[in-house]
Amino acid sequence: MNMSQTVMVLLRRELMLAMRRRGDVLTVLFFFVIVASLFPLGVGPDPKLLRLMGGGVVWVSALLAAMLSLGRLFASDYADGTLEQLILTPTPPVVWITGKILAHWLVSGVPLILVAPVLGVQFGLSNEALGVLVFSLLLGTPVLSLIGAIGAALTLGLRGGGVLVSLLVLPLYIPVLIFGAGAVDGAMSGLGSEAHLSLLGGILILAFMLTPWAVSAALRISIE
Amino acid sequence: MLEGKDLACVRGERTLFDHLNFTLHEGELLLVQGANGSGKTSLLRMLCGLMAPEFGEVLWRGKKIGAARESYHAEMAYFGHSPAVKEDLSAFENLDFACRLAGIPVKREEVKGALGHLGLGHCLNLPAKSLSQGQRRRVALSRLLLAKARLWILDEPLTALDQAALKLVQSLLGEHLRQGGMALLTTHQPVMIPGITPKILDLSA
Numbered sequence: 001m002n003m004s005q006t007v008m009v010l011l012r013r014e015l016m017l018a019m020r021r022r023g024d025v026l027t028v029l030f031f032f033v034i035v036a037s038l039f040p041l042g043v044g045p046d047p048k049l050l051r052l053m054g055g056g057v058v059w060v061s062a063l064l065a066a067m068l069s070l071g072r073l074f075a076s077d078y079a080d081g082t083l084e085q086l087i088l089t090p091t092p093p094v095v096w097i098t099g100k101i102l103a104h105w106l107v108s109g110v111p112l113i114l115v116a117p118v119l120g121v122q123f124g125l126s127n128e129a130l131g132v133l134v135f136s137l138l139l140g141t142p143v144l145s146l147i148g149a150i151g152a153a154l155t156l157g158l159r160g161g162g163v164l165v166s167l168l169v170l171p172l173y174i175p176v177l178i179f180g181a182g183a184v185d186g187a188m189s190g191l192g193s194e195a196h197l198s199l200l201g202g203i204l205i206l207a208f209m210l211t212p213w214a215v216s217a218a219l220r221i222s223i224e
Numbered sequence: 225m226l227e228g229k230d231l232a233c234v235r236g237e238r239t240l241f242d243h244l245n246f247t248l249h250e251g252e253l254l255l256v257q258g259a260n261g262s263g264k265t266s267l268l269r270m271l272c273g274l275m276a277p278e279f280g281e282v283l284w285r286g287k288k289i290g291a292a293r294e295s296y297h298a299e300m301a302y303f304g305h306s307p308a309v310k311e312d313l314s315a316f317e318n319l320d321f322a323c324r325l326a327g328i329p330v331k332r333e334e335v336k337g338a339l340g341h342l343g344l345g346h347c348l349n350l351p352a353k354s355l356s357q358g359q360r361r362r363v364a365l366s367r368l369l370l371a372k373a374r375l376w377i378l379d380e381p382l383t384a385l386d387q388a389a390l391k392l393v394q395s396l397l398g399e400h401l402r403q404g405g406m407a408l409l410t411t412h413q414p415v416m417i418p419g420i421t422p423k424i425l426d427l428s429a
Binding site for chain 1: 276293300302
């Protein structure tokens with residue numbers, strides 16, 4: 001059996017599990033919407049101010065929501081023994097790890113991208129900025145899942161792993177936040193967002209190539 | 225042939241066992257015995273490659289298992305403490321996905337047959353969360369039927385099983401060994417397999 005088949009089987013299984021536990025997926029989505037909606041309540045309804053910070057707020061909320069969903073990535077497989085069985089398959093770990101991260105992004109990243117324009121409109125972002133926001137999230141959220149997977153793998157089986165994972169992973173999310181929010185800012189101010197988006201794309205390629213190896217090593221440590 | 229050479233296991237400050245040697249040939253059964261906490265599970269995890277030994281090496285057909293990872297994992301089936309059964313999937317889906325992920329091509333009928341063989345024919349499509357502990361372990365054991373592995377490494381396969389299942393597992397083991405398979409297991413229950421005298425590895429000694 002070849003590797004793409006393994007990834008397909010894994011994706012099917014993960015999506016099926018997500019369908020049967022829709023609550024988990026919706027929790028993350030509602031968290032995203034609520035966090036983003038808190039900001040106008042906190043800073044006041046000044047449209048100019050809201051337009052200025054809209055991109056950044058949506059991005060920070062996406063970061064926090066991604067954080068929240070990381071617990072699901074390996075923890076349940078670890079608890080019920082599925083993770084051991086996956087490690088013991090002949091398939092190289094990087095292959096199925098990539099599959100798991102991809103599934104995680106489909107389940108918890110893609111819904112955020114779909115809802116983001118609605119939040120953007122709330123903040124009064126221009127049409128162009130909305131497009132850039134969606135595109136930057138499209139490039140950025142997979143990076144959140146990829147980098148987050150390292151944290152999730154390292155904190156497996158630890159008490160208070162949820163808090164630890166935020167301390168480990170949030171600092172690593174900073175570049176994604178800077179370039180993601182920067183891209184939206186560029187579109188709003190008319191400076192252009194190409195530079196930010198290309199850097200975000202670069203980060204995505206780099207993360208895609210490197211993180212599965214790091215996750216594999218981290219899982220090996222955690223499983224002992 | 226599976227060989228353990230001069231194996232040692234250290235947990236924290238404590239040495240659980242050291243200078244442990246054994247060989248397991250085709251058609252042989254090795255019973256790992258010892259009190260609770262004597263390192264049985266650690267040994268088994270070491271042998272299947274989930275844990276690195278503190279000292280010594282594990283050889284499969286004369287090669288280190290780390291170096292021959294793919295071929296070793298293709299020929300080995302591990303049954304651990306947790307049955308690796310997903311609560312939200314049905315018994316059928318659990319077994320089907322487990323086999324496909326392990327790279328074993330299976331047909332629907334084979335999966336149903338294996339579950340039927342372990343007495344789960346009537347709850348194929350029930351979500352696993354509605355199954356009892358013993359039934360979940362049966363789902364996990366049915367994987368052994370489909371995996372066609374040469375080497376079975378089974379950690380307490382007999383716990384939480386009823387009398388009928390105990391007999392069934394022992395007859396499965398007998399069948400596997402007669403076909404030239406190898407099995408290594410820990411258990412606190414007596415194992416009776418006609419025509420097979422198990423080797424004993426006692427960790428407390």
